[in-house]
Amino acid sequence: MPDIVSEWICRIQPVEREAGEAAHAYLDTLTKPPGSLGTLESLAIQLSEITGHTRFEPSPPGVVVFAADHGVAAEAVSAFPSEVTAQMVTNFAQGGAAINVFARQVRARLEVVDVGVGSDLHAPGVVDAKVRRGTANMVHQDAMTREEASTAISAGIEAVTRAAEAGCKTLIVGEMGIANTTASSAMLAVLTGQPVADVVGLGTGITSAQQMHKVAVIERALAARQPDACDPLGVLSSVGGLEIAAMTGAYLASAAYRLPIIVDGFIATVAALTVCRLCPAVRGYLIFGHRSQEAGHQVALDALQAKPLLDMQMRLGEGTGAVLAFPLLRAASAMMVEMATFSDAGVSNASG
Numbered sequence: 001m002p003d004i005v006s007e008w009i010c011r012i013q014p015v016e017r018e019a020g021e022a023a024h025a026y027l028d029t030l031t032k033p034p035g036s037l038g039t040l041e042s043l044a045i046q047l048s049e050i051t052g053h054t055r056f057e058p059s060p061p062g063v064v065v066f067a068a069d070h071g072v073a074a075e076a077v078s079a080f081p082s083e084v085t086a087q088m089v090t091n092f093a094q095g096g097a098a099i100n101v102f103a104r105q106v107r108a109r110l111e112v113v114d115v116g117v118g119s120d121l122h123a124p125g126v127v128d129a130k131v132r133r134g135t136a137n138m139v140h141q142d143a144m145t146r147e148e149a150s151t152a153i154s155a156g157i158e159a160v161t162r163a164a165e166a167g168c169k170t171l172i173v174g175e176m177g178i179a180n181t182t183a184s185s186a187m188l189a190v191l192t193g194q195p196v197a198d199v200v201g202l203g204t205g206i207t208s209a210q211q212m213h214k215v216a217v218i219e220r221a222l223a224a225r226q227p228d229a230c231d232p233l234g235v236l237s238s239v240g241g242l243e244i245a246a247m248t249g250a251y252l253a254s255a256a257y258r259l260p261i262i263v264d265g266f267i268a269t270v271a272a273l274t275v276c277r278l279c280p281a282v283r284g285y286l287i288f289g290h291r292s293q294e295a296g297h298q299v300a301l302d303a304l305q306a307k308p309l310l311d312m313q314m315r316l317g318e319g320t321g322a323v324l325a326f327p328l329l330r331a332a333s334a335m336m337v338e339m340a341t342f343s344d345a346g347v348s349n350a351s352g
């Protein structure tokens with residue numbers, strides 16, 4: 001394993017179950033029937049486990065969007081051409097993408113990081129951490145070397161370190177990369193052992209004929225590359241993507257800093273599965289923002305035993321579904337800080 005990955009894994013402590021138990025006990029003293037705030041109570045318990053405190057502050061959130069291109073786009077697996085990756089990065093820099101709009105609504109710090117866009121970018125404000133100009137086409141060769149994967153992981157760690165130093169209290173990780181659902185589906189098929197056809201969806205909106213072609217492309221790549229499910233970094237470098245590697249690093253660093261992470265859609269969840277295979281203790285730091293419409297997302301969620309907070313029929317990526325879920329963390333925090341207890345308010349509880 002690369003030194004940087006083992007070094008950050010060593011820094012990760014499991015979440016504090018005792019703090020969660022204390023939060024559960026406190027929730028039962030608040031003026032509501034026990035458990036009646038449902039998933040919001042589970043969320044508060046998880047945030048207490050992560051932070052170690054019954055009262056926690058999730059604001060301000062930090063959003064990091066990693067962008068990269070994919071050699072496998074040459075196999076006609078996406079509804080859009082590769083140039084859209086760079087064009088959308090320019091759109092992020094100009095503040096006009098959905099993630100810009102939603103990040104502004106929750107006053108999030110937003111950083112966009114180029115870890116492997118296929119062309120030279122002239123987008124002010126975008127962090128240049130380009131490892132290479134897109135991955136290689138996984139049908140013909142490994143998407144990247146292990147060293148390149150490790151460099152992209154470091155870029156993810158560095159981005160989260162900047163967010164943590166800027167005072168962010170919750171991390172949201174998004175991505176942009178034409179053809180990255182192909183890379184993610186290939187990784188997911190290997191990591192879960194599920195048939196390729198069960199983890200391939202429509203991505204940006206291909207037809208069902210193109211979907212069958214996408215399945216065949218991935219099957220060909222897996223037959224040629226033979227990635228080993230027990231070697232998550234090998235899977236990442238042979239059929240993954242530079243932005244997926246950076247997301248993996250970002251999750252590692254967030255967990256090391258004990259920051260809650262809101263996981264976005266399909267690609268983000270495949271990166272989360274990868275990091276949990278490397279370091280199972282990260283799982284306790286992950287909050288799943290939404291269920292994506294991408295077909296393989298449920299397979300990835302099941303592999304992590306995860307239930308997302310929202311189901312908005314979305315499939316955009318960029319971190320959008322995760323940012324929409326952020327106000328629920330604020331509500332969980334306010335519930336713990338502001339609600340009266342039975343004794344404060346003079347309300348009789350169930351036992352009289």
Ligand SMILES: O=C(O)c1ccc[n+]([C@@H]2O[C@H](COP(=O)([O-])O)[C@@H](O)[C@H]2O)c1
Pocket residue numbers: 077078079080175176177178179180181182202203204205264265266267268292293294297314315316317318
């Ligand atoms: O987050 C998701 O669940 C999601 C599902 C489908 C597509 N996307 C986005 O669409 C792009 C990948 O789609 P494709 O068809 O080019 O593989 C990439 O930029 C992702 O951010 C994202």
Ligand SMILES: Cc1cc2nc[nH]c2cc1C
Pocket residue numbers: 080084088175176177204316317318
């Ligand atoms: C326009 C567009 C915006 C996106 N944002 C994330 N993935 C995307 C893919 C496309 C095609």
